[in-house]
Ligand SMILES: O=P(O)(O)OC[C@H]1O[C@H](OP(=O)(O)OP(=O)(O)O)[C@H](O)[C@@H]1O
Ligand SMILES: NC(=O)CC[C@H](N)C(=O)O
């Protein structure tokens with residue numbers, strides 16, 4: 160085996176949220192749910208529980224398995240709990256920004272979790288500070304708690320009125336003493352689903368976490384929906400009439416776990432189909448198909464099936480490495496050595512290889528892999544990518560990299576081929592990917608491919624990009 164040893168700047172995950180309402184083991188189940196969502200954020204994690212009267216919090220920096228000891232879970236008693244795994248998109252790292260946040264006031268307590276990124280956070284925060292708010296964190300997520308506190312009346316109305324102020328992507332959970340509210344942005348950019356468990360409910364960013372706690376999927380939260388969960392069951396309402404349906408396409412392509420269902424579509428099947436579509440769109444004569452572990456593997460299965468070229472395991476992942484080196488700053492990212500993949504020389508030698516991966520962001524991975532395969536004796540390396548070219552930054556919670564680092568923003572595929580040293584390169588078309596995932600056009604956000612941002616950005620792309628870390 161020949162090993163790939165180099166630095167890699169990683170593409171970053173989303174955050175994950177998980178909540179349990181009305182179960183005697185709420186915090187333990189939340190711990191398990193967060194473990195299942197670990198791929199969505201590795202910087203920090205936490206749980207807030209409620210025994211019906213008092214909310215308690217425990218959180219820390221790092222992985223779920225390292226942050227929580229059994230005694231910490233035991234302290235988090237009560238029938239309800241919410242939890243969070245964080246990858247920071249706004250306000251930087253640090254324990255103060257690790258969620259859930261817990262707020263105390265004379266009218267009660269509020270636990271808050273957020274997956275997503277609020278594009279007008281800076282503006283609203285400035286406004287709130289002028290009005291007298293003092294923030295305990297630097298994250299965008301905190302502003303929603305201040306907005307809720309400023310509104311009057313029933314909690315459902317206060318939440319709905321507050322959500323009208325914030326723009327961008329959000330899957331929010333709000334835990335009160337004996338109630339849980341969940342809310343999704345009006346574009347439906349982030350996945351959020353509800354399941355039942357005994358007499359209670361479970362809420363999760365991804366359905367794979369329901370399997371981890373034995374919960375039964377009930378339904379997805381809809382764009383613009385606010386759901387109140389109490390001992391009386393679910394009560395649904397919408398905070399806006401202006402609703403779209405634009406799930407982040409990269410959830411299917413890369414972020415979510417293959418065993419999750421997003422809006423009824425299995426992520427593995429979506430990826431496999433994208434490989435099949437790409438085989439039709441960009442066929443090539445070759446001897447073997449190789450997938451890039453991990454998230455390129457499903458697409459490689461599809462490419463091989465449709466092209467009838469045999470699939471081989473030509474790249475092996477070092478078991479000790481995972482998406483665990485995800486770091487919040489550029490300096491840390493560059494230190495996060497991607498000592499991750501090795502080539503199997505006996506499989507590759509003298510072969511014409513189709514190398515299938517889900518995406519190219521900066522081109523670091525693919526460039527190194529091509530070298531690795533050539534060094535292992537590959538005669539030709541044809542790169543096939545099951546996301547369209549990523550040319551624009553994301554402002555909805557995915558930290559690809561800065562604008563000028565996106566390799567597809569700099570080079571056309573014909574130029575990129577030479578830059579990365581491939582014999583040929585092809586990206587799936589946007590329409591091909593839409594067809595592969597299986598929803599009608601307009602049902603996804605595809606802004607990082609075609610600049611069609613589903614919300615107002617409040618800044619030029621360049622300026623806004625400076626603010627996203
Ligand atoms: O062009 P680049 O900047 O190198 O980024 C693209 C690569 O990053 C991701 O993999 P990653 O290693 O993050 O995770 P994975 O193991 O889940 O595929 C993605 O699947 C590509 O392989
Ligand atoms: N990745 C996310 O969803 C991050 C949530 C929030 N914007 C934060 O930075 O903490």
Ligand code: SF4
Nearest residue numbers: 407408553604606607
């Ligand atoms: S811009 Fe790309 S990564 Fe960001 S939400 Fe849209 S599809 Fe997802």
Ligand SMILES: [Mg+2]
Nearest residue numbers: 452453454455
């Ligand atoms: Mg990868």
